[in-house]
Amino acid sequence: MNPHQPSLDDLVAILARTPGTLAALLEGLPQALVTATEGEQTWSPYDVVGHLIYGEQVNWVPRIRHILSGETRPFDPFDRTAQFRQSQGKSLADLLRTFETLRRDNLSVLAGMNLTRTDFERVGLHPDLGEVRLGQLLATWAVHDLDHLSQIARTMAKVHTSAVGPWRQYLSILKDR
Amino acid sequence: MNPHQPSLDDLVAILARTPGTLAALLEGLPQALVTATEGEQTWSPYDVVGHLIYGEQVNWVPRIRHILSGETRPFDPFDRTAQFRQSQGKSLADLLRTFETLRRDNLSVLAGMNLTRTDFERVGLHPDLGEVRLGQLLATWAVHDLDHLSQIARTMAKVHTSAVGPWRQYLSILKDR
Numbered sequence: 001m002n003p004h005q006p007s008l009d010d011l012v013a014i015l016a017r018t019p020g021t022l023a024a025l026l027e028g029l030p031q032a033l034v035t036a037t038e039g040e041q042t043w044s045p046y047d048v049v050g051h052l053i054y055g056e057q058v059n060w061v062p063r064i065r066h067i068l069s070g071e072t073r074p075f076d077p078f079d080r081t082a083q084f085r086q087s088q089g090k091s092l093a094d095l096l097r098t099f100e101t102l103r104r105d106n107l108s109v110l111a112g113m114n115l116t117r118t119d120f121e122r123v124g125l126h127p128d129l130g131e132v133r134l135g136q137l138l139a140t141w142a143v144h145d146l147d148h149l150s151q152i153a154r155t156m157a158k159v160h161t162s163a164v165g166p167w168r169q170y171l172s173i174l175k176d177r
Numbered sequence: 178m179n180p181h182q183p184s185l186d187d188l189v190a191i192l193a194r195t196p197g198t199l200a201a202l203l204e205g206l207p208q209a210l211v212t213a214t215e216g217e218q219t220w221s222p223y224d225v226v227g228h229l230i231y232g233e234q235v236n237w238v239p240r241i242r243h244i245l246s247g248e249t250r251p252f253d254p255f256d257r258t259a260q261f262r263q264s265q266g267k268s269l270a271d272l273l274r275t276f277e278t279l280r281r282d283n284l285s286v287l288a289g290m291n292l293t294r295t296d297f298e299r300v301g302l303h304p305d306l307g308e309v310r311l312g313q314l315l316a317t318w319a320v321h322d323l324d325h326l327s328q329i330a331r332t333m334a335k336v337h338t339s340a341v342g343p344w345r346q347y348l349s350i351l352k353d354r
Binding site: 024030032129154 | 181191198207314319320323
């Protein structure tokens with residue numbers, strides 16, 4: 001057993017908070033901030049929420065089931081640009097609501113699996129990373145949320161890089177990436 | 178006039194959302210995450226909320242008033258470790274409530290100042306940075322929130338660095354700093 005493996009409850013504590021956190025941060029924000037990016041080939045807060053939705057639909061729970069089924073084929077690869085098609089025509093408020101519903105449903109499914117510490121050691125095959133364990137997949141789900149939360153904060157901050165003037169040197173977030 | 182100066186409304190849109198965002202992210206979280214740091218001399222989510230409280234009390238609004246008063250002395254320096262004394266014995270829930278109240282009160286004070294674009298060009302003297310403008314101070318207030326939100330997400334993520342296993346290479350947040 002991996003001593004660094006957090007408990008399922010600790011991971012769910014993070015996963016359950018993400019929809020409310022994103023709604024509090026983004027809902028009703030001026031459109032220029034919602035659609036701002038860090039430059040070409042980077043994602044706006046709106047794009048990120050769409051990406052999180054697609055992950056709830058095709059990535060996390062399907063991969064958990066894939067591992068539990070004992071399937072030896074690799075996971076299906078994840079499409080990192082699906083949100084550019086799938087979010088079209090939807091408001092940010094729509095996307096936030098959809099994400100909240102999908103996440104709640106997925107956490108119910110997860111609870112119903114009654115996963116044990118032994119299950120956390122079960123192995124699946126990632127198309128690029130090779131062997132991965134169920135516990136690693138669950139921890140990644142939570143850290144992936146935090147990574148994108150941080151990305152949204154950074155994107156919103158960088159809109160103001162020139163507005164802060166000389167304070168720029170104290171604001172590390174403007175220098176990340 | 179600085180063409181990169183965001184409007185007061187756009188900055189307030191960010192500032193007004195931070196207390197609710199932090200409450201959604203942190204309230205009720207397991208204590209091990211609330212007090213986790215990125216290593217020595219770094220701050221836990223709990224420390225960060227205390228720092229934000231102290232900023233509401235002694236930094237942002239007092240510096241706005243300092244500039245508007247035409248004072249030519251530099252601003253008082255800001256104590257970046259005050260929260261280690263001031264937060265003692267307080268729960269995270271207490272701190273989140275205090276921050277929410279202080280921020281709401283400060284945004285009322287700000288609204289009552291009826292600041293104009295011309296006011297944004299007024300100059301104050303920073304003890305280290307030299308001349309700064311009121312508009313830059315206001316933008317810094319908002320970006321400072323986002324910087325610390327990102328720091329909290331990063332700190333929570335890094336707790337799981339070893340738990341994610343090979344996925345570590347895909348999770349940029351684990352490599353920031």
